[in-house]
Amino acid sequence: MIPVAFDYHRPASVDEAIELLSDDAKLLAGGHSLLPAMKLRLSSPGALIDIGRIAELNYIREDGGTIAIGATTTHQQIASSDLVSANASALAQAASVIGDPQVRNKGTIGGSLAHADPAADYPAAILALGAEIVVRGSDGGRSIPADEFFIDLFLTALAPDEIITEVRVPAADKSAYVKFPHPASRFAVVGCAAASAGGAVKVAFTGVANAAFRDSGVEAALSGGLSEEGIAAAAARAADGQEVLADHFAGEEYRRHLAKVFARKALATIA
Amino acid sequence: MSVAIKVTVNGQTHEHEVEPRQMLVSYLREELGLTGTHVGCDTSNCGACTAIVDGQAVKVCTMLAAQADGAEITTIEGLAANGTLHPLQEAFRETHGLQCGFCTPGMIMAAWQLLERNATPSDAEVRHALEGNFCRCTGYDNIIKAVQHAAESA
Ligand SMILES: Cc1cc2nc3c(=O)[nH]c(=O)nc-3n(C[C@H](O)[C@H](O)[C@H](O)COP(=O)(O)OP(=O)(O)OC[C@H]3O[C@@H](n4cnc5c(N)ncnc54)[C@H](O)[C@@H]3O)c2cc1C
Ligand code: FES
Ligand code: FES
Numbered sequence A: 001m002i003p004v005a006f007d008y009h010r011p012a013s014v015d016e017a018i019e020l021l022s023d024d025a026k027l028l029a030g031g032h033s034l035l036p037a038m039k040l041r042l043s044s045p046g047a048l049i050d051i052g053r054i055a056e057l058n059y060i061r062e063d064g065g066t067i068a069i070g071a072t073t074t075h076q077q078i079a080s081s082d083l084v085s086a087n088a089s090a091l092a093q094a095a096s097v098i099g100d101p102q103v104r105n106k107g108t109i110g111g112s113l114a115h116a117d118p119a120a121d122y123p124a125a126i127l128a129l130g131a132e133i134v135v136r137g138s139d140g141g142r143s144i145p146a147d148e149f150f151i152d153l154f155l156t157a158l159a160p161d162e163i164i165t166e167v168r169v170p171a172a173d174k175s176a177y178v179k180f181p182h183p184a185s186r187f188a189v190v191g192c193a194a195a196s197a198g199g200a201v202k203v204a205f206t207g208v209a210n211a212a213f214r215d216s217g218v219e220a221a222l223s224g225g226l227s228e229e230g231i232a233a234a235a236a237r238a239a240d241g242q243e244v245l246a247d248h249f250a251g252e253e254y255r256r257h258l259a260k261v262f263a264r265k266a267l268a269t270i271a
Numbered sequence B: 001m002s003v004a005i006k007v008t009v010n011g012q013t014h015e016h017e018v019e020p021r022q023m024l025v026s027y028l029r030e031e032l033g034l035t036g037t038h039v040g041c042d043t044s045n046c047g048a049c050t051a052i053v054d055g056q057a058v059k060v061c062t063m064l065a066a067q068a069d070g071a072e073i074t075t076i077e078g079l080a081a082n083g084t085l086h087p088l089q090e091a092f093r094e095t096h097g098l099q100c101g102f103c104t105p106g107m108i109m110a111a112w113q114l115l116e117r118n119a120t121p122s123d124a125e126v127r128h129a130l131e132g133n134f135c136r137c138t139g140y141d142n143i144i145k146a147v148q149h150a151a152e153s154a
Helices: A014-020 A034-039 A075-079 A082-087 A089-096 A101-106 A109-115 A122-128 A216-221 A228-235 A252-270 B024-031 B087-094 B104-117 B123-129 B141-153
Strands: A007-009 A025-028 A047-050 A060-063 A066-070 A132-137 A140-145 A150-152 A163-170 A174-181 A188-197 A200-206 B003-009 B012-018 B050-053 B056-059 B072-074
Touching: A014 A047, A014 A132, A014 A163, A025 A034, A060 A082, A066 A082, A075 A089, A075 A101, A075 A109, A082 A089, A089 A122, A089 A174, A089 A188, A101 B056, A101 B104, A109 A122, A109 A163, A122 A174, A122 A188, A122 A200, A174 A252, A188 A252, A200 A216, A200 A252, A216 A228, A228 A252, B012 B024, B024 B050, B050 B104, B056 B104, B087 B104, B087 B141, B104 B123, B104 B141, B123 B141
Parallel strands: A007 A047, A025 A047, B003 B072
Antiparallel strands: A060 A066, A066 A163, A132 A140, A132 A163, A174 A188, A188 A200, B003 B012, B050 B056, B050 B072
C-alpha cells in the first residue's frame, strides 16, 4: 500500500517546524498512527514535517517535583525510565502495554496524545496524574491541563498550528494503570488509571467513551478512603452517567462491566 | 520531490534519491535487493518486516526510507558473520522454530532485540516480546524454545 505523494521536510528545530506547518502539512513523529492511515489513504497530507529527530524534543527529566517529558520521547523510553516508574508509575505502566515492542520503539507520547485515539493508553494515565500538555504555536506557547485536552474522538484542544513540545507530570504518591487489551490490536478495550497525591485520588478511563475522561462519580465515592469496601462501592459507580462506546467486539453492557472491574483493580493497586 | 538518503545496511553504505512516500521495507527489498525482510500484512501488525534500525527493532513497512537517512540498519542478511549463522538462526534451525519460514526473519530480529535487552528472559517475557510478530504455522511453542536455546547458547 502506497500513500498519496507528499513533500518531506526534516526541520532541525521546533521553531522551524512551526514555520513549516500549514493546512496541508502534518507533523510526523513516530509515524505509527499517521503512516498506517496514509497507506490506507484515510489521510493524505500534502507534506510531512518530520520532527522525529529534533533533539530538543527527546528527554525525560525531573523539574521541581514534576517529571518533564519531551514530545518525541518513545513509549519504550518512558516504559524503561526509572524516573517515570518511581514518580508516575501509571504512565510507565501505560507505556509498557502499548502495542508491541516494535511499536513502542517508534511511537511517541506527543504523537499518541495529539492523535487521541479513543482506545489509546496514555490518556487515562495523563488525566489521573493531572499532567499538563505544553504546546507551542506561531503565536507563542501555552500549557493545557489534561482535563481540558481530550475533547472527542480523535479531537483535542490542540490548534492546527500548534506542536506539543512537552508533557509535565506531577509526581504522585502512588499510581497505576490497568487495561483489558483487545486480543488482536492490543489497544485498550477498557483502560483505567488511578493516582493518589496528597490524599486526593483521581480515576480516569480510556476506551470507554469517545474521549478519555476523569470519573468524578468514582472519585467522589472514594472520599471515605481506599478500604476494600470503599473501593468496591466506588468502582460500582464506574462510567455512571457516561455515554459508553459499543462495537462488534465489546457492547455497551460489557464495557460498563469491564470499567467497574478495572476501576477496582486500579484502585486496589494504589490502596 | 525526492530526498537524498545515506544509510548503512549490514555494514555497507548506500546513497540514493528516494520518493518521500517510499517505505523503508520497499527500499530494502526493491532498491537494495535484500528480500529477506518480508512483507506480510503491510499494516504494521504482523512483524514480518522487522529490521534493526539504529539498535531498535522496527516494523519497516511503517517507516519512510527518508526517516532512515543516516541510520545503521541490520536485516536478517546481516546477522550471520563469515559464513557462521548467528546463535538465533542456529537455534531456530536446531529447535525447529519454523515451518514455512515466512515469519522467521521478523521473529529473529524481534528476538534479537529481546536478548539484547534481557539476556535471560522467562518464557512469559519471550512471549511478551514477540507479541508484535505473527506466525501462522508453528503454534509458537518451538519459537519460544528457539529463543531460549539461543539465550542459553550465547
Ligand atoms: C500495531 C499497532 C498497535 C498499536 N497499539 C496501541 C495500543 O495498544 N495503545 C496505544 O495507545 N496506541 C497503540 N498504537 C498507536 C501508537 O501508540 C502510536 O505510536 C501513537 O498513537 C502515535 O504516536 P506517533 O509518534 O507514532 O505519531 P505519528 O503517527 O507520527 O502522529 C500521529 C498524529 O499526531 C500528530 N503529531 C505527532 N507528534 C505531534 C506533536 N509533537 N505535536 C502535535 N501533533 C503531533 C501527527 O501530525 C499525527 O496527526 C498502536 C500502533 C500500531 C501501529
Ligand atoms: S508487513 Fe510490516 S508489520 Fe506486517
Ligand atoms: S513458520 Fe510459517 S508463518 Fe511462521
